[in-house]
Each structure stands twice: as C-alpha cells, then as structure tokens.
Amino acid sequence: MPRSIQQVFSLINSAPVEKLAGFENQSVELHIKRDDLIHPVISGNKWHKLKYLLLHLQSQGYRKIATMGGHYSNFLHVLAFVANQLNWQATFYIRGHQEQPLTPTLQDIIEWGAKLVYTSREDFRGLREAPPDLPEDTYWISEGGMDEYAIKGFVDSVADLDEVYDYWVIASATGTSLAGYQMAVNQNQLKTKVIGIPVLNNADAIRQNVKHLIGEDQQPELIEGYEFGGFAKSDVALLEFINQFEQQHSIPLEPVYTGKSFYAVNDLINKGYFPSGSKILLIHCGGLQGRRR
Ligand SMILES: Cc1ncc(COP(=O)(O)O)c(C=O)c1O
Structure with missing residues (x-):
C-alpha cells in the first residue's frame, strides 16, 4: 500500500545525541549525533x-526519478526504498554488467522495484557531465x-x-553534507567550526563543490590524511579501530564513511588538535547497510 510523502515524513525520528565516555583525560567532550537511528532504512x-x-x-x-551510483550506494538504497513507499518509478544507472553478482544493496533495490541500467565505465563518467536522455516526466537527481x-535539509537537521x-x-x-552544515553556521552566525574528513582523495573537488553550493561565505575546514588510500579502501588499523570502538561504545560503524571520520576524530583528540575544553559534535552519517557483503 503506497504512502504519501507526509506519511514517509512521519516515519523519521529525531536523532539522539550521546556523550561518549573516555575523553576526560584529554579535556574535551565528544558527542555523537546518531543520525543512523532516525529510521532503519532512511x-x-x-x-x-x-x-x-x-x-x-x-x-x-x-512520480519518476533517475540517478546514478555504485553497487553499494547508500543513496540509491534509500532512494529505492522511498520510491517504493511512494509508488514512484526509480531508474538507476550503475557501472558494470548485468552478469556481475548482485550486492545486498542491489538485491534490496531490485526487490523494491527500481530498474537498473548497466553502463560502461566511460558512459558512467559521461553521466557526471550530462544526464542521459530521459522522458520529460522523469527527474534526474545528481549523483x-x-x-x-540537500543544503536546506542539513540546515534543518541541526x-x-x-x-x-x-x-x-x-x-x-x-561535500554536500559538509556544505549544508556550513550553511547552517553561516545563516545562524554560529561560532561552531565545521570540519570535513575526506573519505577519498578528492579534497579539492570537495572544496569546489562546497563553494558551488554555498557561495563564497565562510568555508568549512577539510582535514586530510584519513583517506586510507582512497574510496572504500581500508587497512588493518582502521578495521581494528572500528572493532574496538564498537565494543567499547556499542555504536556501529562501517569502514567507508563513519569508520574514517570516527578514526580521524579519535586521532585528532589524542594528538591535541582540539583545544582543552572543546565540545565536539561528531555526526554519525549512517551508511551501515553498505557494510553487508
Ligand atoms: C554514510 C555516508 N556518509 C557520508 C557520505 C558523504 O556525504 P557527502 O557526499 O554529502 O559528502 C555519504 C555519501 O556519499 C554516505 O553514504
């Protein structure tokens, strides 16, 4: 039974904020905004x-949408679920071949009724420059x-x-989320500093995207060095950190996004990056479905 947009909105809970124990010696407070808990899928x-x-x-x-993404994409996963709830038709352009084994993400997406269009690596790249030819009643959502x-949504969220x-x-x-949080700071003239942890080797592209989205006003800071080799790459140190963190704090992480940002904040605290007395809000941006294999 399809739902209305208002019914989908009513499924979303507000995010609890939890203060983490264990940082007293470093004289900072670390709080986690649990956006992973606002809905089981969205x-x-x-x-x-x-x-x-x-x-x-x-x-x-x-009532028809199309976009592009990867085999583990959190964005496509949520979009397919929402389209299913609303009885909208979703079409996703995916790099690769139909013969490739389906990831759990794509299995869900197909079950929720989205259509997959497989493209070559080259065509996929081309879609970033120009959307495919779509019927007029279909809205192309940028990657x-x-x-x-999105920016307005992040401003609301804080x-x-x-x-x-x-x-x-x-x-x-x-850098879209980062731009949204910086916009919240700029609009409300807050003193909060916004920090992005790049999860791939693209800090310059993030900077450009942020400027494109929020203009020349105050910009967020990017702290590089926690990419672990690039997108979806990881190493033993990262995986061990995630394991230990999950055991100690009972907060689930995954190695592509939150694992890297949580590792970075922990490391920065230990190195004394944040002045004594700092109150830090680390945002858990979800993505846990992507760790299924
Ligand atoms: C779980 C998760 N966290 C963080 C990000 C990064 O967000 P953004 O692309 O807005 O920088 C993404 C998406 O790309 C994501 O899926």
Whole structure:
C-alpha cells in the first residue's frame, strides 16, 4: 500500500545525541549525533538530502526519478526504498554488467522495484557531465544528491540541537553534507567550526563543490590524511579501530564513511588538535547497510 510523502515524513525520528565516555583525560567532550537511528532504512545524511527534494518533486507532480551510483550506494538504497513507499518509478544507472553478482544493496533495490541500467565505465563518467536522455516526466537527481534541496535539509537537521558545540565533524565525499552544515553556521552566525574528513582523495573537488553550493561565505575546514588510500579502501588499523570502538561504545560503524571520520576524530583528540575544553559534535552519517557483503 503506497504512502504519501507526509506519511514517509512521519516515519523519521529525531536523532539522539550521546556523550561518549573516555575523553576526560584529554579535556574535551565528544558527542555523537546518531543520525543512523532516525529510521532503519532512511538513515543518516540521506534523509537530509532527500527531504526538500521530495517536496519539490511532489509540488511539480513528478512520480519518476533517475540517478546514478555504485553497487553499494547508500543513496540509491534509500532512494529505492522511498520510491517504493511512494509508488514512484526509480531508474538507476550503475557501472558494470548485468552478469556481475548482485550486492545486498542491489538485491534490496531490485526487490523494491527500481530498474537498473548497466553502463560502461566511460558512459558512467559521461553521466557526471550530462544526464542521459530521459522522458520529460522523469527527474534526474545528481549523483549523491548534490543540490540546493540537500543544503536546506542539513540546515534543518541541526536547528533543534540542545547544545552549542565548538566543532561539528562529518565524513565527506561530495561535500554536500559538509556544505549544508556550513550553511547552517553561516545563516545562524554560529561560532561552531565545521570540519570535513575526506573519505577519498578528492579534497579539492570537495572544496569546489562546497563553494558551488554555498557561495563564497565562510568555508568549512577539510582535514586530510584519513583517506586510507582512497574510496572504500581500508587497512588493518582502521578495521581494528572500528572493532574496538564498537565494543567499547556499542555504536556501529562501517569502514567507508563513519569508520574514517570516527578514526580521524579519535586521532585528532589524542594528538591535541582540539583545544582543552572543546565540545565536539561528531555526526554519525549512517551508511551501515553498505557494510553487508
Ligand atoms: C554514510 C555516508 N556518509 C557520508 C557520505 C558523504 O556525504 P557527502 O557526499 O554529502 O559528502 C555519504 C555519501 O556519499 C554516505 O553514504
């Protein structure tokens, strides 16, 4: 039974913020915003990216969407689920061949009724420059949901934080989430510093994307050095950190996004990067479905 957009909105919970024990010696406070808990599927930064886009699509009468992404894409996963709930038709352009074994992500996506279009590596790259020829009734969503609707969603997501923090920290790939948090700071003239941890070797592209999305106002800081070799790459140190962190704090992580940002914050705290007395908000941006193999 399809739901309305308002019914989908009503499924989303607000994110609890948890203070982590264990950083007293370093004289900082580390708080985690559990955006992974706002919904079992529509979790993490995806809801913030989609909220205003969905309202826009509804207002324009669209019921067909198309976009592109990878075999483990958290964005496609959420989008397919939401499209299924709304009885919309979703078409996803995927790099690769139909014969490749399906990842758990793609299995869910197909079960939820989305159509997959397999493309060559070259064509996939081309889609980043220009969307495919689509029927007029189909809305093309840019890769990873990088648009002005996302920015508004992130601004909303921090509007009801109970406390003031010196730092907000977030994992960054396209930089859309980072741009959204910086926009919240700029619009509300907050003193909070926004820090992005690049999860792939693309800090310059992130900087450009952020500027494109929020203009020349105050920019966030990017702290490089925690890419672990690039997108979806990891090493023993990262995997051990994740294991130990999960055991100690009972907060699940995955190695592509949150694992790297949490590792980075822990390392920066230990190195004394944050001045004594700092209150840090580390945002858990979800993505846990992507760790299934
Ligand atoms: C779980 C998770 N965290 C962080 C990111 C990075 O977000 P952004 O592309 O907005 O920088 C993504 C998406 O790419 C993601 O799926």
